[in-house]
Every structure is written in structure tokens, then in C-alpha cells.
Amino acid sequence: MAKIQDVARCAGVGLGTVSRVLNNEKGVSEETRANVLKAIEMLNYKRNSLGVSLRKNKNMIVALLVPIIDHPFFSKLAYFIEDELDKNGYSVIVSSSQSRQSKEYAMIEKLKRKDVDGIIFVTHYDYKDEELSKFPVVSIDRHFDDVPFVTSDNFDSSVKACEWLVGKGCEKIAYIGGKTLVESEVMERERAYRTVMEKHGLPVIVKSEVIKHGEEGPLVEALFEENDGLDGVFASGDAMTNMIISHCEKNNINIPEDLKVVSYDGVEMKTGELKNKIAFIAQPIEQLARESVKVLLGKINNEKVALRTQIAASFLKYED
Amino acid sequence: MAKIQDVARCAGVGLGTVSRVLNNEKGVSEETRANVLKAIEMLNYKRNSLGVSLRKNKNMIVALLVPIIDHPFFSKLAYFIEDELDKNGYSVIVSSSQSRQSKEYAMIEKLKRKDVDGIIFVTHYDYKDEELSKFPVVSIDRHFDDVPFVTSDNFDSSVKACEWLVGKGCEKIAYIGGKTLVESEVMERERAYRTVMEKHGLPVIVKSEVIKHGEEGPLVEALFEENDGLDGVFASGDAMTNMIISHCEKNNINIPEDLKVVSYDGVEMKTGELKNKIAFIAQPIEQLARESVKVLLGKINNEKVALRTQIAASFLKYED
DNA sequence: CTGAAAGCGCTTACAG
DNA sequence: CTGAAAGCGCTTACAG
Numbered sequence: 001m002a003k004i005q006d007v008a009r010c011a012g013v014g015l016g017t018v019s020r021v022l023n024n025e026k027g028v029s030e031e032t033r034a035n036v037l038k039a040i041e042m043l044n045y046k047r048n049s050l051g052v053s054l055r056k057n058k059n060m061i062v063a064l065l066v067p068i069i070d071h072p073f074f075s076k077l078a079y080f081i082e083d084e085l086d087k088n089g090y091s092v093i094v095s096s097s098q099s100r101q102s103k104e105y106a107m108i109e110k111l112k113r114k115d116v117d118g119i120i121f122v123t124h125y126d127y128k129d130e131e132l133s134k135f136p137v138v139s140i141d142r143h144f145d146d147v148p149f150v151t152s153d154n155f156d157s158s159v160k161a162c163e164w165l166v167g168k169g170c171e172k173i174a175y176i177g178g179k180t181l182v183e184s185e186v187m188e189r190e191r192a193y194r195t196v197m198e199k200h201g202l203p204v205i206v207k208s209e210v211i212k213h214g215e216e217g218p219l220v221e222a223l224f225e226e227n228d229g230l231d232g233v234f235a236s237g238d239a240m241t242n243m244i245i246s247h248c249e250k251n252n253i254n255i256p257e258d259l260k261v262v263s264y265d266g267v268e269m270k271t272g273e274l275k276n277k278i279a280f281i282a283q284p285i286e287q288l289a290r291e292s293v294k295v296l297l298g299k300i301n302n303e304k305v306a307l308r309t310q311i312a313a314s315f316l317k318y319e320d
Numbered sequence: 321m322a323k324i325q326d327v328a329r330c331a332g333v334g335l336g337t338v339s340r341v342l343n344n345e346k347g348v349s350e351e352t353r354a355n356v357l358k359a360i361e362m363l364n365y366k367r368n369s370l371g372v373s374l375r376k377n378k379n380m381i382v383a384l385l386v387p388i389i390d391h392p393f394f395s396k397l398a399y400f401i402e403d404e405l406d407k408n409g410y411s412v413i414v415s416s417s418q419s420r421q422s423k424e425y426a427m428i429e430k431l432k433r434k435d436v437d438g439i440i441f442v443t444h445y446d447y448k449d450e451e452l453s454k455f456p457v458v459s460i461d462r463h464f465d466d467v468p469f470v471t472s473d474n475f476d477s478s479v480k481a482c483e484w485l486v487g488k489g490c491e492k493i494a495y496i497g498g499k500t501l502v503e504s505e506v507m508e509r510e511r512a513y514r515t516v517m518e519k520h521g522l523p524v525i526v527k528s529e530v531i532k533h534g535e536e537g538p539l540v541e542a543l544f545e546e547n548d549g550l551d552g553v554f555a556s557g558d559a560m561t562n563m564i565i566s567h568c569e570k571n572n573i574n575i576p577e578d579l580k581v582v583s584y585d586g587v588e589m590k591t592g593e594l595k596n597k598i599a600f601i602a603q604p605i606e607q608l609a610r611e612s613v614k615v616l617l618g619k620i621n622n623e624k625v626a627l628r629t630q631i632a633a634s635f636l637k638y639e640d
Numbered sequence: 641c642t643g644a645a646a647g648c649g650c651t652t653a654c655a656g
Numbered sequence: 657c658t659g660a661a662a663g664c665g666c667t668t669a670c671a672g
Binding site: 046047048049050051053054057059060061063068069070071072074075076078079082083086091092093094095096103109110112113114115 | 366367368369370371373374377379380381383388389390391392394395396398399402403406411412413414415416423429430432433434435
Binding site for chain 3: 328333334335336337340347348349352371373374375376377
């Protein structure tokens, strides 16, 4: 494999000159440039990134850490994040934490070892004492000390959703959602729900627990067991909604006649025949992705970045 | 940031000794090792991977190149590939080609520049003159010159599927699938279909064209328009199946009473109420993923690897 | 068991 | 506009 030395010798110039041509720098005479280019061609020379990385202390790689890539929300996120990073010359390492914090720590370690230049995070864990804010790290939806984060407008869109349920005549509306261990933007959904219920003097029925992916079923069952005659439910996430759908099918509850449902997310809903019968709040995934990249690159380039970047979510109701 | 030099000085030893401790090599006295460890601790030293990579000419990163990560088949694949690579100390860069060959070439370029140590490929394009087999590259399902590839047993499972349709009494069975530009294992599905039809003296009805993701609808419409009274169809891929479902819904064709359907894949089928009414051939995604990693690591480590690795697919029919 | 030196492939002041 | 040199942080023979 030819190296820069070989090119220099072949073109009869110095190392620096070859490097300048390689990097399209000014200040090289056309003649010299042509010679170098010819030598590069002749030797089929390819610049070795490992040398560049060491020299520049940067390898143009960013990590994306999600709970699991095989999930519509996260794979969409990954798609747009890669696209945005690619436009900026970066590659993305994708890692599924599988909700194991050890895997997340491993990635932080990689960051410190310069395996990656930065991390975009979707985590359920807390990172108070990791000095994470000293490194190029951006969090999506969750919020730690001084780590910049990007989030959709959970509160406002949830208020709209709950007001819609009330407007539809629901009088016994429940909120159901998984709880996160850390202070999270997701909690805004529950807060919005409570605000709206109180405003209208309606009962507050909250089913919210710390659960893992896949454990939504029992929570839904418990909700319906403990509360007869629900006529509306605001579900924080599609997994939950899918379980609600299953429950209703089994128990002959008609959606939306008997029970009106609003789902946060709407990307992985097993709608099928229920399409247009469940309202939802769409996460602005593409914007979340692109904004998180912009913030991260800002951090990497030592620019000042906003601690919080908020993007509006849209509430989509079905036709009727 | 402390470097190895600092640790050496602090521990009062040479560079090489620190390196040996870092790499858990034998031949270091317990006393020396303890001193070095203490110095590492004191200085909060982290080994910089950029130096290691340059020195070893290897950065422990592999690329996964898929048409689009936001697709159940590919994100599942990515999940298991990452898991398997992680077990072996590798990270994975995920890139969605978006069916643009330029993006695939860009990744090959990265391989040649040592940005990545190898590539696992899912492509629709051909790479005859790229000398790809000289590099650590593994292909999934597609087959080029001397590039090792991993595939599921398309022919055998397709034969089973078609025989099942015949056994169910179907007499006018069609095959419908997207065509790839390169010689591909997917073609085995059509070949299996033809074999079975001919064996039973049934008409061969093939609708197979080069199409892009999302263009399945018109092909399906054309199939039904050109062929009245189909009672069975073997669809090469879920996207196609979904379009068939739509067509049947619109035209009051009952599945499976009027039309029996077998779908290759079964991971992204919008089953809904049709669950258990469509038979399918399940791709052994996890095994494809893990095997492709094993083959790639073999290539990276200059071992002899099989050109073709085949994994059995399973044919799952619905209950009735 | 240990250290000093060479070198991985590049870029970047520096001097001219 | 150009070249020689230093150095990025590590590992690996080599010599002792």
C-alpha cells in the first residue's frame, strides 16, 4: 500500500506538499499540484485515515446509543441521524444498550478513549457524576445536569391531546405510561394530563410504573381491572397502545365508541383495522435527529450550544 | 489528558513496560505491574485508541451497509450483527445506502482508507471490478465473484411453500417479486416456483421486474389485471404481500378462501386481522447476522473462509 | 523482567 | 510556493 512518502518521492516533492494537495489547500503551484496528482494516480494512493486521526486527534465518528435499534422509533432516528452526520463527513456507530447500563458505560469509555468523537444518547439511566457535560454528548428526551438535550414538546402536545378527549365528551380518562428512572421529558405527558383533568374537574387516574420493554401488558390489565367504565385513555407510547388494543379486542370494548384512545408516538402502532380510530401525537423524529446532530457537532467544535432544544410535536386526530 | 509517557514517568518505568501492563501481557513482575497500575489510577490515564489503531493498522470497526436501516429486516439484522461484533470487541458503523450506489462506493473507499476494518453488505448492485474479494467484505444474500456470502436456503424453503400451495388445491398460482440487477439468491425463489409448477403441470405465471422500494403496488395491480382467477400467490417479500393484501381488501377477495398467499420474510407484514391467514417463510435473521460476522472476522484475521454459507429458512404455515 | 529506540502515516508550524 | 523536521500516542522487536 503506497503511503504519502512514496507519493512525495514519485512526484519529487516534499511530504508537506503532498499533504497540501491531498487537503485541497491553497498555496500550491498548479504545476506541482498536477505532478502530485499524477503520482497519486500512478501509485493508486489512498490516504490512510488512521494517520490522519492520530494527528488530528479526531476520527470523524460519532456514536448513537439507543435502547434497541430494532424498534421503529429508534431505527428511524438512526436513519436521519446517519443522514445528517454523513452530510457533515461523519460516520455513526450504532449501539443497542439493551437497557444494560454497562453497555452505556462501555460507550462512554470509548468516548474517553477517542474511539468516537461524540455520543448521541437515548437512555433511561442517570449520569450525574460522570462529568458527561465535559465531553461532546447530546441526550434525546432525557435531561442530566449540563448535558445538552433535544426533545419534542411533550407538555403542549399532551395538553392538546387531553383537551381533545375532554372535548369528545370523555369523563373518565386515564393516563398510562412507563416511568423512567431519571427526570425525563416524558414525565411532561403525565403532568399535562393532570393539568387538564384538574382544570375540568375530572378524576385523575394514573397508571405509571417503571417497566421494561415488553412488560406493558400487565400494566394495561391492571389499569382496566382497577378502573371500571373508562371512556378515554391517554397512552404514553405505542407499545402501551398496542396492549390497550389487545385488551379491547379480548373484552369487546369498541374503539372509539366505548373508549377513545390517544397514543403518543404513532410510529409502531399495529393499527390495522384501527387505523383512523386512534388519535396520536407524532414525534418529529426527523427533526429530533437532525437537531441532535447539529447540537453535537456544535459541542465537538467547541461552540456554545443551547442546553435545551425543543421541537414541536404534532397532534393528529382521526377523521370522524 | 495523561499519555503513556506520563504514566511511565510517574511509575518510574519505561514506555514498553506500561504498554505491557496495559495489554495484560505476561512477563512483568508483580511489583512493577502494581506500580504502573497505581500510576494509571493516579493520573486517571485512559489509553488513546487513535495511537493503538495507527500502530496496529486496525481500528476494530466494521461497517454494515444496508439499503435502509429503518426497515424491520435490516434493523433486526443490525441488532444481531452489533451484538455479535460487540462480543468480539468490534463496533459497527451503520450506513443506509438509500439504494444509491455512490453511498456504497463511499463505504468501500472508507474500507480502503482503513476507516473500517471490514464491511458486511446488503446490496442490489454489482461489484465485479472492485477487487472486493481482496478486502474483508461479506455479502448477505447477494453473490459476486469471490466475495464470501451468507444466505438462507431460498430454494428449498420456496419449494416447500409452493408445494404447500399445490397441496391446498391451488391450480393457478402466481409468483411475484422484485428483480435484482445482480445474480442473487433471491432468484432461487422464482426458480423454485417454476420447478414446482412444472412438476405438477401447472401454469407458470411470473410477475418479476426491477423495482424500487415502494413501487410494489403497480406490479401487484398488473399481476391481477393480467391474470383472472388466481387462487394462489407466492410473494417474494413482505412489501409485495402488503400490496396484495391491499388489493384483496379493495376487490373483495378473501384470503385465504379465494386466494392463498405465501410470503417470503414475514417480519414486516401488516398482518392485523390477516394474521394466521397468510403463510410465510421466515428468514433466519439472527443466524444470518451472526454467521456473517463470523465469516467477516475470519476474513479480517486472514483465515480461510467459505465462499458460501447457507442457513436453513423455515416455512411456517397458518393453522387451519 | 525491563528500557531505549524505531516506526505506524499523517499534518503542521517553521524557515526559507 | 516548498521542504525538512517534529510530533500525534501507541506497540514491538531488540538488546540487555
